[in-house]
Amino acid sequence: MKNSTSAPKILALLVFSFFWLFSCQAKNSGDTSQSGTKKYQLAVIPKGTTHEYWKAVQAGAEKAGKEFGAQIFWKGPQKEDDRAQQITVVEDFINRRVDGIVLAPLDDRALLRPVDEAGQEGIPVVIIDSNLQGENYISFVATDNYQGGVLAARRLAEVLNGQGDIFLIRYLEGSASTTYREEGFLETMIKDYPKINILVKDQYAGTTTETAYQLTENLLSRFPQVDGIFAPNESSTFGACRALQAAGLAGQVKLVGFDSSAKLIQALRANEIQGLVLQDPVNMGYLGVKTLIDYLEQRPVEKRIDTGVKIATPDNMNDPEIKSLLAPDISEYLKQ
């Protein structure tokens, strides 16, 4: 039996050393546990944690946390865009009894019950980014996504001189914010630009750059005559951009996308992307947390807060306002 007693020991040692390592790491990385207890503990739950966009939201949330003395728990579903796991995260924070939750719901319906449960437990919830059915939240802080789609349609029509064949690449089944962008785009195109022919309008890029890349490649080989593409979020824009670059069509096929990242800015500068619709994610994270704190301190809050959309083009990308939206300075708040 000598071996079998050493075996659990190995397990114990390994698990324990991991936890020890991580708890040290967690203490170092968060500037949370230093100066005693903060006034509020707030959970901020994004849809995912790897997109640049969510990093900017996190920066805004941390900024507000610092300003108003709140400890921010930043935690997304373990697998990006997994509805069931996001529900789990909300429940876990209810059990931890945080003072409030800022949530970017992956689904306007599936997250309804956990949010209701938070309400029953007396934990206020602010919804950011994408809307949620029901009324059990104190405020909805988000971009006007439909308007973003409208801006994208106008820009793409402008660079195509009002005629040509285009793809609308959709993002993900059931994702509310991107669906509004797609609808805004589609309706504006159909209504205002009759000479533009939409070749593809019901293909989904999926959640990763890789899947968007593959979809665009496949569409390009099927419809080589295409003149323009619209993609409704960062990963699908970058995937489409990579596919155009790989096919040697970048700049020739016009691309209008949504959101920004270092690579997308580079492509915009090289005129491989003709337009990027920009939200203000830093402001969204900031206002989400600020609204929650306003509520906790019994100041009046608006039920709907718009965080604004702008379009960046190769021409206006150096304007200070656009520049700060393209590449928000998040390093101050996030130690990478």
Next chain:
Amino acid sequence: MKPKNFIWKRLTTSLGPFIGLILVLAIFSLMPEISDRFLRLANIKSVVTQSVMVALCALGMTFIIVTGGIDLSAASNLALSCVLVAFSINLGLPPWLAAMAGLATGGLVGFFNGFLITRLKVVPFIVTLGMMGMARGAAKWVAKNQKIDAPLTWLNELMTRNPRPGWLLVSPGIWLVIILSVLMAILLRKTVFGRQVQAVGSNELTARLCGIRTDRTKVIVYTLSGLFCGLAGIMEFSRLTVGDPTVATGLELDIIAAVVIGGGSLSGGEGSILGTLIGVFIMSFLRNGCTMMGWPNYFQEIIIGAIIIVAVTLDRLRHSQN
């Protein structure tokens, strides 16, 4: 085998995973930030509720792994069932019939797995890999590439944290897991069928020579596992309140990991229901604890990955003694 020996062996089989679970619980309940919250009944209840889907699928998966097979289509099967339940409710079917539809599709997908594996003589890995794509595709097709909103019915009460008749204490979904686990443990250990399943996994040729209809056993096991995935799909629908074709992507690996952490051997012949459930809870409590601590996701992914390797190493150590 003498009964005393048997009990001893059963104990040591689940001892490793059990110590793992105790360790996870102990470590988190010692964390000062959450020590007063982690072992609360409310938290345990919600962790167990969160584990219902994986646990149900893992019950069926244990049988498959004991036969030396594998089912990569489990999570897609779950998603298909979840979507079909929502779809059927929208057709106007009564909720119980919609649930039956989900269950039946699960069983059907499982049956096809077993049928193709035994008839085409293709290894389970390949057949279920193919089925994984087909079931996921079918789910998206039925749902028209969208999630399906369905009106709320009593089906959505199956997974609430606070069940309606108060004397139930925990959600009906959890009761289902408890009852089915006991039944499956008895089926695997105490019945002729269970013996046959183990015989097929230990040495298929010998089993056949002993007069076991191995193909039939396999088809039954895959169908059974499919039914469990269907049931898990119903529970997922209950929890999400929508039929989501993209739900549980990659969950098959969690399910397989649970069985393996619990002492199941991918080469067949080994595995226990109790061990599997412990495997499920090790992963769920880890996830829960990491979330409550506000740790980033990559920590828990690394930890769970390490635990899988440790668990399998343990398993090998134990074998080398025998």
